[in-house]
Amino acid sequence: MKDLRTASEISTYILLAVLLLVILPLGLDAYRLNIVSKYLALAFVAIGIVLTWGYGGILSLGQGIFFGIGGYLMAMFLKLEASAPELPDFMVWSSVEALPAWWVPYHSFAFTIVSILILPAVLSFIFSYAIFRKRVSGVYFAIVTLSLALTLATILTGAQGQTGGFNGITDFNTLMGIDIISDESKFVLYVIQVLMLFAVGALVSLMIRSRFGKVLIAIRDREDRVRFSGYDTAMFKAFAFMVAAVLSSIGGALYTLQVGLIAPSVVGVMSSVEMVIYAAVGGRLSVPGAIVGSLLVGFARSYLSEYFPESWLFFLGGLFIVVVMVIPNGLSDLVDRLLARIAALWPAARKAERSMAQ
Amino acid sequence: MIRITRRHLMQSTAAGAAAVMMPSVLRAQPKGVDGNSVRLGILHSLTGTFAIAEASMVDAEKLAIDEINAAGGVMGHKIVPYIEDGASEAPVFAEKAKVLLRRDNVAAIIGCYSSALRKAVLPAVNQAKGLLYYPTYYEGQEIDKRCLYTSQEVTQSVIAAVTWMAKEKGKKFFLIGSNYIYPVTCNKIAKPTIAKLGGTVVGEEYVPLGHTEFSSIINKIKAANPDCIYSTVVGGSNVAFFKQLRAAGLDGSKITLLSTVVSENEIEGIGRDNAVGYYACMGYFQSIDSPINKKFVKAIKDKYGANRVVGDPMQCGYNSVYLWKNAVEKAKSFAPDDVLKASAGLEIEAPEGTVRFDKENHHVWKKVRVGRALEDGQFEIVHETADLVQPDPFPKL
Numbered sequence: 100m101k102d103l104r105t106a107s108e109i110s111t112y113i114l115l116a117v118l119l120l121v122i123l124p125l126g127l128d129a130y131r132l133n134i135v136s137k138y139l140a141l142a143f144v145a146i147g148i149v150l151t152w153g154y155g156g157i158l159s160l161g162q163g164i165f166f167g168i169g170g171y172l173m174a175m176f177l178k179l180e181a182s183a184p185e186l187p188d189f190m191v192w193s194s195v196e197a198l199p200a201w202w203v204p205y206h207s208f209a210f211t212i213v214s215i216l217i218l219p220a221v222l223s224f225i226f227s228y229a230i231f232r233k234r235v236s237g238v239y240f241a242i243v244t245l246s247l248a249l250t251l252a253t254i255l256t257g258a259q260g261q262t263g264g265f266n267g268i269t270d271f272n273t274l275m276g277i278d279i280i281s282d283e284s285k286f287v288l289y290v291i292q293v294l295m296l297f298a299v300g301a302l303v304s305l306m307i308r309s310r311f312g313k314v315l316i317a318i319r320d321r322e323d324r325v326r327f328s329g330y331d332t333a334m335f336k337a338f339a340f341m342v343a344a345v346l347s348s349i350g351g352a353l354y355t356l357q358v359g360l361i362a363p364s365v366v367g368v369m370s371s372v373e374m375v376i377y378a379a380v381g382g383r384l385s386v387p388g389a390i391v392g393s394l395l396v397g398f399a400r401s402y403l404s405e406y407f408p409e410s411w412l413f414f415l416g417g418l419f420i421v422v423v424m425v426i427p428n429g430l431s432d433l434v435d436r437l438l439a440r441i442a443a444l445w446p447a448a449r450k451a452e453r454s455m456a457q
Numbered sequence: 458m459i460r461i462t463r464r465h466l467m468q469s470t471a472a473g474a475a476a477v478m479m480p481s482v483l484r485a486q487p488k489g490v491d492g493n494s495v496r497l498g499i500l501h502s503l504t505g506t507f508a509i510a511e512a513s514m515v516d517a518e519k520l521a522i523d524e525i526n527a528a529g530g531v532m533g534h535k536i537v538p539y540i541e542d543g544a545s546e547a548p549v550f551a552e553k554a555k556v557l558l559r560r561d562n563v564a565a566i567i568g569c570y571s572s573a574l575r576k577a578v579l580p581a582v583n584q585a586k587g588l589l590y591y592p593t594y595y596e597g598q599e600i601d602k603r604c605l606y607t608s609q610e611v612t613q614s615v616i617a618a619v620t621w622m623a624k625e626k627g628k629k630f631f632l633i634g635s636n637y638i639y640p641v642t643c644n645k646i647a648k649p650t651i652a653k654l655g656g657t658v659v660g661e662e663y664v665p666l667g668h669t670e671f672s673s674i675i676n677k678i679k680a681a682n683p684d685c686i687y688s689t690v691v692g693g694s695n696v697a698f699f700k701q702l703r704a705a706g707l708d709g710s711k712i713t714l715l716s717t718v719v720s721e722n723e724i725e726g727i728g729r730d731n732a733v734g735y736y737a738c739m740g741y742f743q744s745i746d747s748p749i750n751k752k753f754v755k756a757i758k759d760k761y762g763a764n765r766v767v768g769d770p771m772q773c774g775y776n777s778v779y780l781w782k783n784a785v786e787k788a789k790s791f792a793p794d795d796v797l798k799a800s801a802g803l804e805i806e807a808p809e810g811t812v813r814f815d816k817e818n819h820h821v822w823k824k825v826r827v828g829r830a831l832e833d834g835q836f837e838i839v840h841e842t843a844d845l846v847q848p849d850p851f852p853k854l
Binding site for chain 2: 192194256257264267272358360409411
């Protein structure tokens with residue numbers, strides 16, 4: 100069963116690579132491919148959710164926070180470049196006279212990249228370690244993260260002069276002088292994004308199979324036993340949460356680059372919950388499943404809303420309900436079970452299984 | 458499928474060659490025109506927060522399209538509307554704008570409601586060299602070279618409203634708004650205007666979007682005792698705001714409250730009883746007494762039911778279709794660049810009266826009116842500017 104899962108995971112990766120690097124670039128028009136990159140940016144978050152929720156049992160309804168950190172930091176850099184040497188336009192409208200001090204370092208691209216990686220890591224680790232030390236978990240942790248997502252969206256909307264408020268940060272066309280609006284550069288970005296996604300996915304798949312992953316699963320299933328065995332379970336959980344946060348932040352930064360805007364509505368409660376749904380649809384125990392889930396839900400959103408502009412939300416809602424009721428562990432679980440059944444029909448495999456059992 | 462594949466390969470592998478070849482391919486067939494029909498994009502929220510306002514704008518735009526088609530179309534071409542749902546979310550608007558411009562290849566898009574949505578759509582419009590008609594009142598501060606603004610910008614609402622209040626109702630002002638760019642910018646412009654008129658601002662408060670608890674602000678209003686309240690509170694918050702004002706004894710007979718965001722459509726949501734006696738400043742009111750407006754209101758009611766009301770954004774959406782049609786006919790071309798050029802100085806007779814594009818700044822000259830809400834949800838027009846008001850998206854203060 101274990102090997103079967105690894106095999107199915109590897110084959111999913113291969114199929115995904117063929118799909119994302121060959122079929123979609125050849126078969127889709129450039130603007131469609133750009134829409135796919137939007138879903139792929141969310142797939143980074145979904146992979147993090149597989150790690151924390153699927154393997155660590157930590158349900159966070161606030162991944163939008165870290166998505167937002169990455170997205171906003173990237174947008175700040177791009178906006179400063181777009182409006183240089185003037186102040187960003189929304190600051191002028193809000194009567195902000197000078198660039199706020201915390202914006203100043205984001206003139207530097209290197210600093211921006213480092214803070215996209217480090218800031219969410221530090222914040223998420225300190226926050227979650229403190230909480231896990233208090234042995235707060237399960238629903239209570241979900242509620243805390245949910246309220247944080249709400250808080251962040253409210254702060255972003257409220258601090259209009261510094262964050263662009265409800266409108267968010269928009270209207271930037273270049274990254275270090277390179278045009279990022281044209282189809283060619285969007286395509287290059289897309290390829291980079293897909294490669295990063297596979298790298299990140301492989302990393303998390305390996306983490307899950309490592310000793311760290313085994314401890315994490317043990318914590319998920321029976322935390323007190325692991326704690327009695329001498330493990331600092333809070334540390335393990337906080338580390339997993341930190342990895343997920345960094346992944347979300349990377350996703351957010353790529354999202355800003357691809358979509359060309361970031362706004363509080365993208366980082367708030369609704370989108371945070373949606374991110375969990377991506378992982379749930381794909382299967383919360385499968386890393387490539389998370390990518391598949393993000394792609395599927397994204398496609399469903401786009402296509403349903405194009406063909407049924409007035410009733411698509413009902414279809415989408417219905418889809419989520421069906422997935423949760425019929426395949427609670429997501430599509431990857433369905434595939435695994437099917438594969439297991441097919442394998443069981445194979446006489447040789449059955450014999451091997453029997454001999455293993457003996 | 459094959460065509461797309463080829464096009465994409467051209468773009469990604471032979472970008473230089475493609476750049477030379479593509480425009481000539483496009484020029485062979487005018488944007489959005491097939492045979493004797495022309496595609497017009499409509500991009501509004503049919504779901505989500507803004508659906509309540511934008512769905513009725515789509516209705517008005519569809520009415521204009523039907524009327525034009527019944528009368529023979531635009532230069533002999535029937536308009537085929539391509540309607541997309543932006544779901545009240547900026548990223549979705551950006552995505553759908555690309556779909557309209559690049560898959561459907563529409564001649565122009567009419568759409569967007571809040572500035573966030575417009576700002577999300579404009580990069581795609583500029584990249585595809587398209588054209589956007591933006592039919593909602595907004596805070597100004599923008600002249601995009603591919604956007605035409607068919608509603609009031611800030612001087613045509615805020616300055617007109619504040620000037621009227623200072624002249625007619627008193628010079629002590631209290632400013633209240635929802636916390637986002639439109640109210641903040643409106644008040645930024647209202648304050649120096651009030652000072653210039655010799656008035657004072659005794660309070661300025663912002664509430665989060667969707668806020669429903671106004672008691673502390675109402676206490677501040679009572680303590681400051683202003684003559685006029687200028688409100689830019691938007692959406693559902695107005696239900697709570699108006700109700701609580703009334704409960705605190707500050708109804709329309711005790712205090713002057715004027716909003717630049719409450720039209721007939723919003724009153725249906727807020728509740729007619731709650732809004733009675735308060736003022737609004739708009740370009741259009743359903744109660745305008747002119748044959749062309751009566752015909753327009755009747756057409757809406759015939760098509761969508763006798764209970765429908767018509768507010769300013771609906772009428773601006775309706776006008777946008779006609780402004781586009783007339784510009785196309787003046788330019789004798791569907792190409793966005795020609796339409797843009799022909800739009801400078803273009804004038805039409807709309808339900809609100811004469812509407813004329815400025816020669817330079819992409820906004821419209823129009824009359825500004827102040828109305829007082831009645832029991833039946835309609836406005837009694839108490840003030841109307843004598844002439845068309847010049848649009849000035851970057852007013853000097």
